[in-house]
Amino acid sequence: MSGIFNCDNTVTIIGAKKRKFADNKCPNIFPMKRIYPLLIGVLSFGVLSCEKKETPYPIPDRPASSDSMKEAMVELGADYKTQVYFSFENGVVKSLPYETWDINFTTDASDNELRVNGGKLNLIYVTDATRMSEISSSYTINSAKWKYDKPSGLSQTSGLGVLNNSAILGKVLIVQVGADKSYKLIIKDVSPTAYTIATTKGLDDNTETEFVLEKDPNYNFIYFSFEDGIVTVEPPKKDWDIVFTRYRYIYEKYNPDGSDFLYGVTGVLHNPYNTMSAGDSLRTHDFYTFTKDSLDQHMELQTNRDVIGWNWKSVDINTAKYKVNSKMVYVVKDQKDILWKLHFYGYTNDAGQNGYPKFRYEKLK
Structure with a gap:
């Protein structure tokens, strides 16, 4: 025997007449404590069966380079007076005032x-x-x-x-x-x-x-x-890869009289000893997906010490703070023929002072 509990305190027996019970009581064959769970189960099934099934959203893979990637910040100071020698294997090797010599x-x-x-x-x-x-x-x-x-x-x-x-x-x-x-x-x-x-x-x-x-x-x-x-001034030449320092950039024949315009800048020079570097002045690149194939297609390793240079940053004239172009990727080939890629992502410390370059680097794969 089966039945349906109605909202008017009656029970309809399938195949029989509707019967009404007083005092909101049901006969023993349909006790309320049995009907409520039954209804809840039926309703729940109906709701669940009508819901659209969702495909779980996959968690994005962490960039492959993240496992071996390192981050560093060097302290040149707000007045850019400090010269910092850096090794990709060992970090900061030596710091001293650039005016020492x-x-x-x-x-x-x-x-x-x-x-x-x-x-x-x-x-x-x-x-x-x-x-x-x-x-x-x-x-x-x-x-x-x-x-x-x-x-x-x-x-x-x-x-x-x-x-x-x-x-x-x-x-x-x-x-x-x-x-x-x-x-x-x-x-x-x-x-x-x-x-x-x-x-x-x-x-x-x-x-x-x-x-x-x-x-x-x-x-x-x-x-x-x-x-x-x-x-x-410098550490032994086999102990470092790049130096953050103040140096002179030359805009050749820039002045109205055809003479050079000499410009003091703060930037990066690579070690002149068995070291090369590469950059792309025409295109920007994603640091995380940059590979050896990217280097072969878009860059050429050079012995010029100032390939990394200084123009990966620019001054915001409204805030007097430096903005860094994180899409400018550079490659350094060190004395052991190991290729390193790097890019800059900041130039200020936690107090908002300029002169604290932040960069990521890792071996190029």
Whole structure:
């Protein structure tokens, strides 16, 4: 026997007449405690059977590169005074003020060059004098003949060129340091193992101090300060991959008179020792999906030290804060022939101060 409980306190027996029960009571064959669960079950089945089945939304896969990807922030400071050497294997190797040095000399046995600190906007001038006493602060300088180095850092791109048997040897050189200091310098001798130089404390000082700068092949350069003498700046050349620093960029023949426009920038240079880098100035790329195939198709590894450079960031003139283009991807091939990809995603610290580059990097697959 089966039946349906009605809203008017009656029960319709299938195949029989409707019967009514007083006091909202049902006969024992249909006790309420049995009917309610039955109704709930039926209604639930009806609701569930009418609902549209949903396909579970798949959780997106984590980018394949995330497992080995690393993040770093280097501290240049709000005034950009700090120079930071960085290794992809070991992180920050060394930090020091970029103004520590004025000039440097290469340590190669045959490729002898002098470079000035472009971050300080230093310049060098070649005079015809051979004695310090011939030059003073009253000496007339032709401003068009100041020399400076190209930011690529390649051999023979220094302002003075290769010094081997050069006519520059023995001449009095004027080195302008920053905007308000100048010193006299004579390169007396260049050999496979050392440089011999003489300096004074200013243009009106004729007291020479001689220094022998011995070449150490474990380093790329010998650094020199006119105030402090020989200074240690970079780590051993096998210990680092890139350096965050202040240097000079050149807009060639940009000025109305056809001269170069010299511009001080803060950016990234790669290690000149057995290191190369690549970037794409025409296209943007997604860091996470960038592969060796992307490198082969769109980039070319170069020895120019300033490939990464400085224009991965730009200033927002409304906020005076830097904006970073995270779609600019770079590749560095280190001394072990390992390829690393990197991109920048920030330039401020938690306090909102500029001068704190943030970047992601990992081995290129």
